[in-house]
Amino acid sequence: MRQSTFLVPTLRDIPSGADVISHQLMLRSGMIRQSAAGVYSFLPLGWKVLRKVEEIVREEMDLSGAQEMFMPSIQPSELWKDSGRWEAYGPELMRVTDRHSREFALGPTHEEVITSIVRDDVRSYKELPMTLYQIQTKFRDERRPRFGVLRGREFLMKDAYSFDLDFAGLDKSYQQMYDAYTKIFTRLNLNFRAVVADSGAMGGKDTHEFMVLSDVGEDTIAYSDESNFAANIEIAPVNVSYEKTNEEFQEMKEVETPDQRTIEEVSSFFETSPSKCIKSLLFIVDEKPVLLLVRGDHEANDIKLKHELDAESVELATSEQTQQIIGVSQGFVGPVHVPYEVQVYADPAVKSIVNGICGANTEKKHFINVNTERDFHVTAYADLRNIQEGDPSPDGKGKILFKEGIEVGHVFKLGTKYSEALGAQYLNDQGKAKPIVMGSYGVGVSRTVAAVIEEHHDDNGIVWPACVSPFDIHLIAINVKQSEQKKLAEMLYKQFQNDGYDVLYDDRPERAGVKFKDADLIGIPLRVQIGKRASENIVEVKDRKTGNVEELYIDDLSAFVKQYSRQ
């Protein structure tokens, strides 16, 4: 492709409003342009990369045995009402009304459509298992679209759905998808983890998010420095044994703490460590009061509390509720002498605190020398805190580190939620109708392009891994007005194309500096530069990643490029 007429409008400056590096570089290298908030066009350069990512996803899906198909974006509201998602999805679901006043959803995912197709067209156990997928534009009206294509409102997604006879079959289909995703993100040179995630309100059981570890992202990932363990910090289990110190139990005393409410204020007032304090938080769990205790240097985790109590809703009590239930303001709540109806749940770390400090349930007072069991009763101990950096990894291998994560994939065991709601059944070998057991699996294709850039760039621009580079070779005629350079460049352009390479040929009448800057920005791994030594049949080859430049006789060029592209 001749760069002179190729639509690749590079920008020197960082466009305003682009806060993360991938967004900046996609705009600056002319890969994308914005049409509206969260709505982007992929210009030819960006589209070439997107297609390469798409093709890797497609190859691995096909190898896994999944069947490609294509469903409509416009989905009848009736299907969504049957599944209950028409109400549940809220304003993120874009809705459209046709000329006959019929309502439709603009598909954010396709569980309803695919389940209705399988319901109508699959009859017998003999036709299962089956996994279907598509690569398609999706719509989600994000409240706050940002970070370019990392969180857009219209984006390309691969979504797959598995259909099995039973849960054992689902486990197998799930594992196949999990393995395919591992291959995809490995091929894409991404530093990712399959993160145990919270299944939330989706009703399923197992779920993993494939997270690219990154400096940006909307989730924090706890991962092991020595193993594959990774989990969203919200649900990463804490697996630590705490031991009490040998310290002797002292007498519990009430102390005036007129201005000390936070753990920091209290520990500093008593000149001790936050780990000596018992953090006491009152929650309303399914309308009942629950006091949650964690060690002062730990963070309470309400999702774990919700799971522990198998609750529908968990909310931190308001000031008013705290006054009403405990009779004190929030900074002075503690576990000693709580009203009978308040259940007390504590993280195991609390048990190991000897002569600790806690709120006295009296205004402007704390107790010191508090000891569990002697001074207060705990209904039950459970893992109720966030994991922290430096904690041992729950799998026993290595220590925990934190990193932001970009969710590029998600695998999910749906079970029979949709098949029961929409009536998708099969007849088993005894002729009995059974609900089909489903899984659902997504890859954010456009988002993945941004994730690759987040991981593969330097100060000068993008550094594409070869597998998704928009071109194989960037051929640069440094001075097209110099006829020998021009002639040699044109000759090599034809030769590379004949050899089957996809070449971006910078034939523009621009200065060398402009061309090099653009080339760095665009980030094609191998650059061939034709300059002053063209008359001697010598060219330069430059590796975008290392910056290494080598001079070569053109007779050696073909072998060099062949060797390079095999790496």
Add this chain to the structure above:
Amino acid sequence: MRQSTFLVPTLRDIPSGADVISHQLMLRSGMIRQSAAGVYSFLPLGWKVLRKVEEIVREEMDLSGAQEMFMPSIQPSELWKDSGRWEAYGPELMRVTDRHSREFALGPTHEEVITSIVRDDVRSYKELPMTLYQIQTKFRDERRPRFGVLRGREFLMKDAYSFDLDFAGLDKSYQQMYDAYTKIFTRLNLNFRAVVADSGAMGGKDTHEFMVLSDVGEDTIAYSDESNFAANIEIAPVNVSYEKTNEEFQEMKEVETPDQRTIEEVSSFFETSPSKCIKSLLFIVDEKPVLLLVRGDHEANDIKLKHELDAESVELATSEQTQQIIGVSQGFVGPVHVPYEVQVYADPAVKSIVNGICGANTEKKHFINVNTERDFHVTAYADLRNIQEGDPSPDGKGKILFKEGIEVGHVFKLGTKYSEALGAQYLNDQGKAKPIVMGSYGVGVSRTVAAVIEEHHDDNGIVWPACVSPFDIHLIAINVKQSEQKKLAEMLYKQFQNDGYDVLYDDRPERAGVKFKDADLIGIPLRVQIGKRASENIVEVKDRKTGNVEELYIDDLSAFVKQYSRQ
């Protein structure tokens, strides 16, 4: 792909509501399923075919030098208001409102988006010409979606846009697209014509519709039986010389015709041919009365009248208007003694009528022996009738035939309509700003799949041309319970795949009749059937098109298939 777990739900019966053969066969062969009126899912078999058509379109676009990109479906209403299409497009444009009450169009085409991108990112004449394209889902809220994917509300389309310095450049870009389309539809084995079409209200000049000649369709095409000439009958020029007969002029007489209003009634009353009658139709053209005369056996063409008079609006006069202007009811209007303000336009055929018949402008009376010039004045003669079957082709080669047409492509010179509305300019070599000259070019990709089926089927099902067949080979184990058949089939399945063929392998425990019926319906060109002679290492190969069956030793199979697929 093993047919046992491949989602290809064939149907024995013709589904209700499917009126055309392609719609029936796409449903029956399990290619598509409907989600809502005009909204379809492509199941795996249909998707494979759609992808093959898409790939042929892409290859020819790339060869033509066009650059692929990808624009969003969601388009800000502001852009559409700038172009004037927000109002003009009417209810066919699907509109969606986001959570912040901003309005968007769901793209039916992308002139606005692409023009805004080029406006913002192209500066200099050095960057042009440029043609950009995408292959993308489009939305159009048809009042009456029908014929399956032939007229859907959500469909796959290739749309391209050319950007040139001037109209001479546009002519070149247009021709490149025209040539690429010719290659595409030729490769797809379609009997098509590039039809001169009416540019309508789009404001452009040249436009061609690529029409597949067919038994169904929404337009009638006049085409030559000996040349490439083809045009929509609405605008096909008539190029006929008429000669007067030697008959002597008779005296004009008024005759009572109490119940004779139509040409048929009048000619039968006078026991003569309709070609002796002068059909006289009163039109209101831009608020002025115009009497249009054509020969009784011809059809008047109001589009030609509109072009002839360079008019904005042409409407047939109502009964009331006719009474008011001519003072007679519609069946008795004629050119003799029309009021002075009525202009009379006539088709040349009228001039050759000797001693003709026409309405007398008096209730229940006709004139006989009417002769032009002697009895009435004609303001001007012009081609004002529809072309007819049997007319000479306007290019002088062959005779005209009619056929229905399916519009699969459309090329269109837009000129500066969008670039001026949206301010897309370039600086010429004197630094002066000029509007970019545009063209727009579409291929209905999903519609083309249906058009191929309309042309390539027989009573038993689809007969795919090899280039778009969903698989290369349909391998059928006639009785999978017979272990020798099964074993040989499995062996050949592996072997074909290793040789690089895409194989559909019917491994289902079904009866032979069911398998053959399904295979005919699905229509893969080459079938390999493993039956009773498996033990002798003999299989059958069957050509779907001719129905020819041949027995082969498996040792000869590989060479046969290789030879077959080269055809």
